[in-house]
Amino acid sequence: MGEEISNKQVILSNYVETSVKESDMSLRTSKIQLKIPSGCDGAVFVKNLYLSIDPYILGRMKKRVPYLSSYTLDSPISGYGVSKVLDSSHPNFKTGELVWGFTDWEEYSLIKDPNILFKVHDKDLPLSYYTGILGMPGMTAYVGFFEFCSPKKGETVYVSAASGAVGQLIGQFAKTAGCYVVGSAGSKEKVGLLKNKLGFDEAFNYKEEQDYDAALKRYFPDGIDIYFDNVGGKMLEAVLNNMRLHGRVALCGMISQYNSLEQSEGVHNLFNVIIKRVRMEGFFTIDHYHLYPKFLEMVVPLINEEKITYVEDIAEGIESAPGALVGLFSGVNVGKQVVVVARE
Amino acid sequence: MGEEISNKQVILSNYVETSVKESDMSLRTSKIQLKIPSGCDGAVFVKNLYLSIDPYILGRMKKRVPYLSSYTLDSPISGYGVSKVLDSSHPNFKTGELVWGFTDWEEYSLIKDPNILFKVHDKDLPLSYYTGILGMPGMTAYVGFFEFCSPKKGETVYVSAASGAVGQLIGQFAKTAGCYVVGSAGSKEKVGLLKNKLGFDEAFNYKEEQDYDAALKRYFPDGIDIYFDNVGGKMLEAVLNNMRLHGRVALCGMISQYNSLEQSEGVHNLFNVIIKRVRMEGFFTIDHYHLYPKFLEMVVPLINEEKITYVEDIAEGIESAPGALVGLFSGVNVGKQVVVVARE
Missing domain, CATH: 3.90.180.10 (Medium-chain alcohol dehydrogenases, catalytic domain)
Incomplete structure (x- = not known):
């Protein structure tokens, strides 16, 4: 021994x-x-x-x-x-x-x-x-946004849990891709961070919104092309009402639902997925680590040039x-x- | 005049x-x-x-x-x-x-x-x-199954509303693709049709099942690779519990939900879409009519050779x-x- x-x-x-x-x-x-x-x-x-x-x-x-x-x-x-x-x-x-x-x-x-x-x-x-940013959450944002959401310049992007480990990167990646991006988070401080430090076009405190649907209509009068879902539940439902034709939803996490995974809040409007021809896809970062070197090639220069920040x-x-x-x-x-x- | x-x-x-x-x-x-x-x-x-x-x-x-x-x-x-x-x-x-x-x-x-x-x-x-078969429902089955579900030989396929205009074709297309296919329908007569005339491997009457989840586990002990969803609601929920890793769900119709589109039955287990890395996609056939000539090339010989039938x-x-x-x-x-x- x-x-x-x-x-x-x-x-x-x-x-x-x-x-x-x-x-x-x-x-x-x-x-x-x-x-x-x-x-x-x-x-x-x-x-x-x-x-x-x-x-x-x-x-x-x-x-x-x-x-x-x-x-x-x-x-x-x-x-x-x-x-x-x-x-x-x-x-x-x-x-x-x-x-x-x-x-x-x-x-x-x-x-x-x-x-x-x-x-x-x-x-x-x-x-x-x-x-x-250089580990699993970074890879999650990279794979989820670029591989699963196929962003195009000028598209509108919504991120929930936007100041979190993954969300803050989605917002910044969306800006590098030429998208309009709005994030939601759960405090005034976090909303300030999104707008003032992380470069989101807009941000709101979901806890102050009675009606998520109305909030999304305010920030996306023409609808949402891409939703990076970190929360699931009622917010996902509101987003589906506001998706644009051929929208994409990457399902990454459902933090609002982890407490009761097996019987979480119901999503009652999946009909929108059909009529708006939406692609909704779940993924696990662990399946995509072969892309890690490619990811580093992209993200390290962005960090070094201070084009991206991480809280x-x-x-x-x-x-x-x-x-x-x-x-x-x-x-x-x-x-x-x-x-x-x-x-x- | x-x-x-x-x-x-x-x-x-x-x-x-x-x-x-x-x-x-x-x-x-x-x-x-x-x-x-x-x-x-x-x-x-x-x-x-x-x-x-x-x-x-x-x-x-x-x-x-x-x-x-x-x-x-x-x-x-x-x-x-x-x-x-x-x-x-x-x-x-x-x-x-x-x-x-x-x-x-x-x-x-x-x-x-x-x-x-x-x-x-x-x-x-x-x-x-x-x-x-040669019109919109045929194109729906063709586009939905081959373009959106990307079937591979040996995969398991489940179809709801399986004796309907689209469902009966999905089952037959799945067999031509070398898949195992199970359909559900709402009467003994329809179930007989699926098994005896339309070549489904198995079929069941969903109205006789108390528990859709248990029924699916019986027919798919190793899970479902592809679900062609014609009904939505509770059946979709049961399917999500039984999907395999990297499964695909084509959302084509939600006949069980058309009566109350805006507030249909909730799907409470979308967490499965993440943990099983499922792709769920809605589509409208009308977006895909450029494939109609290609579809006819495939389906007309199948009809003429009596390899496919249509009720x-x-x-x-x-x-x-x-x-x-x-x-x-x-x-x-x-x-x-x-x-x-x-x-x-």
Whole structure:
């Protein structure tokens, strides 16, 4: 046995029924070997630096959501993160390298099967960006907008949850594509951010709107060509009423519905999908990582030339992870929610 | 003024609120000139032979359904039909020719703008087929299945309203594409037809199923790759629970929902569209008529070689049109509902 070290973890205490509470998770300190144990060929041992707090995690905290693998009780939550390789028995990764991808919510992780683990491409950019603009949310925005929404110059784009990890990028990508873009978010502060910092043409606070349909008609008198849906439910219904002919809806997340996935708010007007010849498509970013190099080629210059910006909400310490996750569903975070476990 | 002739018409007496009743229409006998009046360049004067009774007509009988143009009160209902040209001032059509396309529900029509009017291609086939397999429903099945569902050999296909004008063709096209196909319909007779005459692998009577989800699991233990949706509502919801990864849903009609388009049954599980990466697409056949020659090239040999069959339900006389339309929504018809106005 090699040297052991103390390892703080966030574990799943019980499966979530509807809404997530901090008490569904607990902190535990266990021990972990500093070296890769024998018999673990192809594994990577990492120190976790940043954890990505994403809405889909709630789905995996539930017991039976089809096509999402549930977490194991009393084991650490897992998700995307940025880590430093401390030991490697995998030919692609070397000790000392920085990586991002699937890891566990703990200080140190033994990643036995690093099939979703990428090298950090550009160390001059903030490392936390690999949980956001340069990681899964960035790829989600890129794939969802450019591959699934096929934007054309002059088209109108609407984004819900627009100041979030993905939404803020959709808005900025839409502007680079020559589209008119409107975002909605849940506070005055977020609306200000969208208009003043992130370059959205317009933005509104959905919590101040009695009637989503009327709000959309105000911002899109001629209708919506592209909707990047992060929320589902009533907002999706209102959007379908306002879609233009041959509109496209990318379904990426349904944060308003995660609490009750199996019986969420009904969408009662799918007839619009027919009469407006709408294409509605769901996707998982994980199916599209072959496009990651192409994405970096596009986005890194945009960041370096300050043509694109990225707002993060960084919580300190692994202890803050449960609260940060819960906060995501009440919209406490402003921008991409990240947890710092350690700074290198 | 030229010679006038008596012209029986089916007119819209009042806009339909929810369900259509025969009393929403009335029969009227008016007069029409046998020749094209002067000043009507480009018009075609026809004798109507067959009228196509289609579900979408109910949408146009309502006052305000977006993207569907409502009929004018006290004017004839219009729709697809097969007609004989009696006089023409349009360069593409000659007296004596047989045509199919948009006409009015009356014995004789002056078609002022024949932009949706096609020549009857093959006079050896039953003329009524141009309201069905060789007309709009045939094109709907062709475009919907081959263009929107991208079938691959060995995939599983489910069709609702499967013995109807479009559904019976989807099933047969699916078999030619090497797919496994199951249809649902609303009577024992229709289910027999699907299995014994139309070549579906399996069929069931949805009215005998308490739980659509369980029924679909029985016929598709490994899930559904392609759903051709003719009905919408609760059945669509059950299908989404049973879709496979990367499944495709073509939304063509929502006959179960036409009575209450604006607030139809809610679909509460669109989250499935994301987690199963489903593409859901609505279409209007009218956008795809450039494919009509290609479609005929495929379908006419299949008919001539008796590799495909087509079941029609023919009502006699223009007086039967209101009843035939109402019957469509209670499923009285078996196969494509046609009304014969005259036999040449």
